[in-house]
Amino acid sequence: MIDSRKPVFLVIGAGAGIGGNAAMRFAAGGYHAVMARRSDEAGLARMVEEIEAAGGSASGTLLNAAEDGAIEELVERTERDIGPIHAALYNLGAQIGNRALDQTPHRIFELGWRLGTYGVFRLAHALFPAMVERAKTGPHGTLLVTSATAAMRGNAGQHSHAAAMGGRRMLCQTLNAEFAPKGVHVAHVVVDGAVDAPDTLGKLLGDKFEAFKANKGADGVIDPAMLADTYWHLAHQPRNCWTHEIDVRPWTDVAWWNDNPNPEINAAGKGFAGPKD
Amino acid sequence: MIDSRKPVFLVIGAGAGIGGNAAMRFAAGGYHAVMARRSDEAGLARMVEEIEAAGGSASGTLLNAAEDGAIEELVERTERDIGPIHAALYNLGAQIGNRALDQTPHRIFELGWRLGTYGVFRLAHALFPAMVERAKTGPHGTLLVTSATAAMRGNAGQHSHAAAMGGRRMLCQTLNAEFAPKGVHVAHVVVDGAVDAPDTLGKLLGDKFEAFKANKGADGVIDPAMLADTYWHLAHQPRNCWTHEIDVRPWTDVAWWNDNPNPEINAAGKGFAGPKD
Amino acid sequence: MIDSRKPVFLVIGAGAGIGGNAAMRFAAGGYHAVMARRSDEAGLARMVEEIEAAGGSASGTLLNAAEDGAIEELVERTERDIGPIHAALYNLGAQIGNRALDQTPHRIFELGWRLGTYGVFRLAHALFPAMVERAKTGPHGTLLVTSATAAMRGNAGQHSHAAAMGGRRMLCQTLNAEFAPKGVHVAHVVVDGAVDAPDTLGKLLGDKFEAFKANKGADGVIDPAMLADTYWHLAHQPRNCWTHEIDVRPWTDVAWWNDNPNPEINAAGKGFAGPKD
């Protein structure tokens, strides 16, 4: 059911993890959530029902974001049939696990770019003109972009993912430079830890998922329902104090810029500048 | 008036800008705010009154943070006389405006370090053992650290300030690495824009302050009362999704990593990699 | 003329700027330089002649690096017909000048990726297996990658270029993580200033090029013949002290991380943390 008096929150990549939970949070806050994902129409319908059961408003649609025109058509259709998109979340990843270079085929590398970088460009291209227009007299627009550790540094086996996410980050900074002063808030969220997301990490790990989480200890994995509050906060910062980049990780996780904190290794090696007397 | 059943929020650097407004926000949220600043006892009293008038609980104290033992004594006294400090904000800056190297005396450079870097170390030294102890069975502790553009990059005239803030940032990362898994959340807030702070920027600019703000345009200067919501959000993220670093700036401000966006200059110079055919 | 007893230095993007001058420098140092560029067969022939006149060995070939298979074919042909590629330089840029998002068509954005990111992936895919094999018993291999300011931060109008270069940088870090311990040195060179390159910047600026350089003052533009010494140095660092990333710029240029150093603007704004007493 669509309540067209509500502002629209569009989620591209609305699985049962960050995307779906962000939709739920924004619906609870008064938005109509439009959830798009590649597959699992039943899962999508369940999420719509869950949001409506909680008194919110939502709708879902299947979307192959890698296909030319698909994102553009979704934006156009949403604005026309539902209402103005006041906030959007680009939540597609491009993680394929670690693969050595010779196990990373060219078409995989290209697909990484299509989902990881190009899709953000296409969404901005389709969405920002209307947001800019609306910001002249009304509220500002927001584009939240879920990003990953690989946007900050490449690592072994991350050829496709890191290239895609590095492009994503620099693109977000470029979008911010052009569009912030025109009233569009772009926020790049560096998710630097494992997420309790059954549709992605869960599928990747399969039956090892529960053991993985247990091994992380209490609150050792990001709960996407709680992370959704940070997304909500970002989308509602007044324009005098916008955040462009933020990192999140569980308390027990080592931050991406830290290597093995083993004292013996470190004291003897990294960080040792040279002769000092 | 002290309500000792409330958790304590300690602010070091509680002027009428970020520090005072954070105190107000946390008091509104149920904390007893302990506000410390170097001078202006009357201003301090007014802030306490304002918080109490709004139904909150607060107390104030003068503090010379550059003095050995002062921060330690304040922490000890607060924990003993008022209650456990559940969250603290280190909000002392070390900005002295731009000064060429030969206009930056050695004692100024050292004072910059004392306020900018050493004070954070001393606060953590005095405060974290109790926070760690309490986190074993109760809620986690939080240290918010207001930081500046100069923590991210040095710039002409910022010898003292950038060295102090660069030290601050690396120290915060070190504190995070040791204490996050022990239940203390350290968040480094990069304030990358001018703040509407009469006690600091206002004094620095004097009678040009109003013209400066007007020139920035609508919402062109950070409103510390609104920024306080971001501080509040950070301090209350559940431990499965803590933020360590976040930036904030007004929508119309150029981010620190962007130089002059003049198209002609840029097209011709920066970013031009070299022969491409 | 090909001297097949020499190690080969392959340059992809061998115009009259960084690429051609690097070829000249490596030829002077005893390599056979293979220079590939998209067009201007006459210019290519002149560079070969110039190198041979100086007593060096070189050959040239036209290459459309955006075409599938072209880089792979060049690597295969070079190794088969000339000799083992001991060092390579990827010198293709993707700069198109500053363009607003709505002036950046989708095909341009994709082409930026093809030249800026994907080409590096394809070169590594084609070249590294042989380098790894040779490093087991012989000298290590080297991949030098010319990069740009836009690899470090996005800026207004750089949608295509920054996304491409950001992907390039993260890819280089990923390649380094996998291949450094296998004997391939990947070095990412951040060229953070204008280069005296007639084939690229010269063409972009047209008849304003000379005035642009004059306006930069003495040594205000990078001389690619001199920069070539830094490329040479990087390629010959012993494997106990490899550099992965280095920046270069003229002495009079403002570094990318510095904005306008105007004292008044800075003192009043950026870097001002907040209330400090």
Next chain:
Amino acid sequence: MIDSRKPVFLVIGAGAGIGGNAAMRFAAGGYHAVMARRSDEAGLARMVEEIEAAGGSASGTLLNAAEDGAIEELVERTERDIGPIHAALYNLGAQIGNRALDQTPHRIFELGWRLGTYGVFRLAHALFPAMVERAKTGPHGTLLVTSATAAMRGNAGQHSHAAAMGGRRMLCQTLNAEFAPKGVHVAHVVVDGAVDAPDTLGKLLGDKFEAFKANKGADGVIDPAMLADTYWHLAHQPRNCWTHEIDVRPWTDVAWWNDNPNPEINAAGKGFAGPKD
């Protein structure tokens, strides 16, 4: 023996690792090397003899760089008695091994700052005016600064070291911003690996040093005699293409921005952005 017709290369922190080897390299290249270190007069004399035996020119002096006025006096004395300092190397570290916060006394933290940050400030204060003056009509001046992984990110146990090195890095950027256009080249060298330095790492590890190096494998530890070539290269880049920051590490070392490259850990955790379909 002092050859006053030679340009002077001043090394602060001239032990048997990076400092001493840089002195040897610059002496071989035609400089008179002035080597200062805190202790071990005999070791200093041996290095002078070694340089002279190789046909170079050098002198040594003991220096407590943490003492007020000591660096200033050394600069003044060198310029007066020996000759103009054309290049200097600040090579003092502040590494004390990993120590938890409660094992890091306040005086150690302050000493870290004195050696790690303040000494660079004091050297620049004392040295740059003469360098700027000379650069107006003659060759540019150079300040090389050996730095460490801890300048890039804090890590557990590095409270003192990271704060000191973070301050150092931001100070170097500030010095660069003011002095590059005045003809002083400041280069910040991030040594991101263990150095075969008997006076520092050797003393720290004691009788485990040889086993540590053996365990690192062939070329697994930086050879300071070879790294000295990179220092030499930096100091002699022409001013149209100066490097401000460069990293170095052994080929087998994991870069500071990479954590454990264990595929299983990574695939499951870090870098995993969230739901993607």
